[in-house]
Amino acid sequence: MISVLVVDDDFMVARIHRGFVSQTEGFEVVGTASSGGEALELVGRLKPDLVLLDLYLPDIFGLDVVTRLRAAGETCDVLVITAAKEADSVRAAVRHGVVGYLLKPFSRADLEQRLMSYAAERARAVDAGELTQQEIDAAFASGAGGRPAAVSLPKGLSVETAEAVLRALREADDTMSATECAEAVGISRVSARRYLEHFVATGAAEVSLRYGATGRPERRYRPR
Template sequence: MIEVLIVDDDFHVARIHSGFVGNVPGFEVVGVAHTGADALAQVEALAPDLVLLDLYLPDMFGLEVVTQLRAAGHDCDVLVITASREAEAVRAAVRHGVVNYLLKPFSFDDLRVRLDTYAAQRRELPEESVTGQADIDRVLNRGTTPATATRLPKGLGQETATLVERALRETETTLSAAECAERVGISRVSARRYLEHFCKTGQADVSLRYGTTGRPERRYRWT
């Protein structure tokens, strides 16, 4: 289980975010903090894997929490969840090494996709050492994912594209749109759009499986 600390000054919002995280398989909320000082104390006591961090806290700016965490030797990851749309806040968050930056308000699916992507990145990094550059590129999503290698059509998202690609890569044979949708946690129609996009860009192949009645089933394979 990936242990998560929720940090938000609004008690109601923190409760909603806790419910979101609790409904994502593989994640568990271990604490909730409403100030920067409380966040620092709870990281010290609980040692969570991931902190969902609001930037607007009553006692300090959220990124100052990250600075103090690193100074104290804590290596937990940080996912920013904030209403801040200032470009400088985004750039500062990137400089602080956050794993993602999610704007409020957001839906459960918005957060779930980012948490699933984060979990997949953690799984892909070997425990002791990497075998080569490919391991590092997969974790950093550089050069090996369609979301960064090609421009996605309007209506398709980077995080979901990464998850659909991963589902295709990890299957030993082929996937239908329905099977892909079940693995990723999206609708069949959405899965079909991503799969067809990968086929158009040459990153996946499609074949037809004929049954006894009805239309043939489209089966996809990562190339």
């Protein structure tokens, strides 16, 4: 499970966001903070993997919270959730190394998409291990429209199958589910899901949710 700390000064908003996270598979909320000072204290005590951080807090600006976390040696990731649309705020967030920037108000599907992409990228980073200089150079090179670099694939995924999955996405008339992709490529649904989530995490594909009458929403994929 990926542990999450929700930081927002609006009690009702924090409660809603906490509910969104709790409904996302693989994530659990370990705490809620209503100020920057409380966020710093809870990160130090709870050691969450991810912080959902509002920028407009009553005591400390959100990005200053990130600066203080890093100065204290905290390595948790930060996903900004804010109403701030200014380009300066976005650029500053990027410089602070946040993993995402989500504008309020947003739906559960919006947050779930970013959380699942974060989880896939986190798994890829864990599986990557040590890299050679050549692999590092390849990781920094733009892969848009080209052959997926082996370094970008999590352990257990192959370049050949990745190409087949991406080709199936591009040739589809509409969005695809993991099951439909698996049938098109000739692999298991679980394997197809791993490749699809990898492409979402790396920006090669995007995901949307299709809600039915009952059960969990179906994840549908399309190429970017």
